[in-house]
Amino acid sequence: MVASNTRRVVIEPVTRVEGHGKVTIQLDEAGKVAQARLHIVEFRGFERFIQGRPYWEVPVLVQRLCGICPVSHHLAAAKAMDRIVGGEKLTPTAEKVRRLMHYGQFFQSHALHFFHLCSPDLLFGFDADPAIRNVIGVAAKHRELAVQGVMMRKFGQEIIRITAGKKIHGTGAVPGGVNKNVSIAERDELLREVDQMLAWSRGALKIAKDYTVEHLEELRDFGSFTSNHLSLVRDDGALDIYHGGLRAITADGEKIFDHVDYQEYLNYIMEEVRPWSYMKFPFIRSLGPAAGSYRVGPLARINTCDFIDTPEAEAARREFMAVTAGKPNNISMAYHWTRMIELLHAMEKIRDLLHDADLQGTDLLAKGRRRYEAVGLIEAPRGTLFHHYRVNDDDQVVMANLIVSTTNNNEPMNRAVRRVADDYLSGQKITEGLLNRVEVAIRAYDPCLSCATHAMGQMPLKIDLLDSAGNLLDTRSKGTA
Numbered sequence: 001m002v003a004s005n006t007r008r009v010v011i012e013p014v015t016r017v018e019g020h021g022k023v024t025i026q027l028d029e030a031g032k033v034a035q036a037r038l039h040i041v042e043f044r045g046f047e048r049f050i051q052g053r054p055y056w057e058v059p060v061l062v063q064r065l066c067g068i069c070p071v072s073h074h075l076a077a078a079k080a081m082d083r084i085v086g087g088e089k090l091t092p093t094a095e096k097v098r099r100l101m102h103y104g105q106f107f108q109s110h111a112l113h114f115f116h117l118c119s120p121d122l123l124f125g126f127d128a129d130p131a132i133r134n135v136i137g138v139a140a141k142h143r144e145l146a147v148q149g150v151m152m153r154k155f156g157q158e159i160i161r162i163t164a165g166k167k168i169h170g171t172g173a174v175p176g177g178v179n180k181n182v183s184i185a186e187r188d189e190l191l192r193e194v195d196q197m198l199a200w201s202r203g204a205l206k207i208a209k210d211y212t213v214e215h216l217e218e219l220r221d222f223g224s225f226t227s228n229h230l231s232l233v234r235d236d237g238a239l240d241i242y243h244g245g246l247r248a249i250t251a252d253g254e255k256i257f258d259h260v261d262y263q264e265y266l267n268y269i270m271e272e273v274r275p276w277s278y279m280k281f282p283f284i285r286s287l288g289p290a291a292g293s294y295r296v297g298p299l300a301r302i303n304t305c306d307f308i309d310t311p312e313a314e315a316a317r318r319e320f321m322a323v324t325a326g327k328p329n330n331i332s333m334a335y336h337w338t339r340m341i342e343l344l345h346a347m348e349k350i351r352d353l354l355h356d357a358d359l360q361g362t363d364l365l366a367k368g369r370r371r372y373e374a375v376g377l378i379e380a381p382r383g384t385l386f387h388h389y390r391v392n393d394d395d396q397v398v399m400a401n402l403i404v405s406t407t408n409n410n411e412p413m414n415r416a417v418r419r420v421a422d423d424y425l426s427g428q429k430i431t432e433g434l435l436n437r438v439e440v441a442i443r444a445y446d447p448c449l450s451c452a453t454h455a456m457g458q459m460p461l462k463i464d465l466l467d468s469a470g471n472l473l474d475t476r477s478k479g480t481a
Contacts (some may be wrong), residue, residue, distance in 0.1 A: 023438055027466065047402055055226055059081060063170075066448055082376070085368070097182060100159060102378070103350050116149055122208075126433060132339070155193050203351070216323070222333055223332040230249075230284075231383075233259070238252035265375060269283070271403065277409050278293055279407055282408050295408075296409055302317055321336075333444050382406055384408055401419060412445070416441040420434075
């Protein structure tokens with residue numbers, strides 16, 4: 001039986017999260033939160049319908065998972081198919097063109113999230129009027145920042161166009177390498193913007209850092225919890241978003257495993273299924289599902305790496321780590337600060353790559369011994385991305401397993417929702433402030449829910465409040481018709 005005071009409120013604008021999610025909060029008899037869950041209600045199917053396709057189509061096909069981070073899927077699949085054709089040792093030109101493409105993707109994606117999706121919360125506050133707490137409000141009150149966000153994303157998209165052939169769903173990476181280099185004219189076109197992009201990146205980093213430091217005591221507990229962290233690191237322990245070994249650490253910084261060959265990821269990572277979500281729940285095999293969840297993405301990468309190989313980003317990393325005396329930072333809202341450290345790092349790497357003559361090389365492809373199974377792994381903007389494939393003698397894909405960044409962060413996002421619900425829910429009504437705080441906690445992870453479920457969908461967030469008997473007391477939603 002539904003309680004008589006049940007009501008449904010539609011709040012505009014559309015929730016600033018890519019994909020379709022729903023939150024349910026259940027109260028016990030004392031009115032305390034007994035359960036809080038983030039449900040992903042889109043159907044997971046992409047791993048099935050690419051089966052039967054020839055392997056060389058996969059790097060282009062899998063990009064259709066998402067229009068926000070297609071380059072990440074393009075490159076992860078290409079890295080797997082490099083091994084299928086025996087071409088994993090790329091030529092210098094091929095690797096550097098791919099890296100440039102990938103840093104361009106990082107730059108545009110991080111700029112999009114910071115300026116368009118999360119900045120309204122940071123600039124106006126969690127309790128601000130929703131009529132202004134959106135990207136239109138940012139454009140009205142902070143026009144310069146809004147323009148910067150648009151121009152920075154445009155610059156990243158131009159890098160993708162030049163290296164991949166198109167801004168969205170390009171074809172630049174092929175099994176064993178790339179199908180084009182970067183011309184002198186294309187290089188010079190990008191170099192004209194580098195100094196401005198670096199200046200804007202420094203400014204964005206300052207906004208994120210200053211906000212976090214100013215609100216540190218409030219944010220220390222907001223949706224926060226201790227967790228393991230996982231990412232790729234280079235052989236020398238440096239941050240590397242394109243290639244490396246897997247490192248996992250505890251909340252205190254102790255290594256769980258280190259420099260693991262990601263071809264062997266199944267020996268270290270498992271997934272479980274829960275009946276209330278289409279998104280799986282990965283965990284570290286040696287720790288089990290209860291203790292083995294982990295965070296990925298900017299916060300995890302900064303926590304797990306030993307250093308960053310570009311000077312300005314490394315100085316920013318050291319400043320960030322000083323907040324926790326060198327120990328891992330487990331503050332969920334610190335994702336924003338680390339995301340802007342990576343934004344600056346990406347821009348430094350872009351500048352350096354554009355001055356590398358290998359981009360104009362003509363040796364684009366490598367090949368070697370044919371294989372029938374391979375894993376491609378990359379650090380996507382939102383975190384570690386696994387692509388695992390098997391092919392047959394007819395060159396058809398017969399198995400695909402994708403663990404995307406947002407899937408890796410599934411349990412952490414659920415824990416963040418629970419923490420916010422525990423701390424801010426009072427009584428039996430959902431206030432707009434609570435609704436936004438739940439979203440703020442989820443949004444810190446920059447989730448791509450369509451990516452994680454491999455399905456198309458709209459972009460609403462729905463919160464249901466249930467009593468201890470399961471009766472619906474209240475519901476609110478954003479972005480539904």
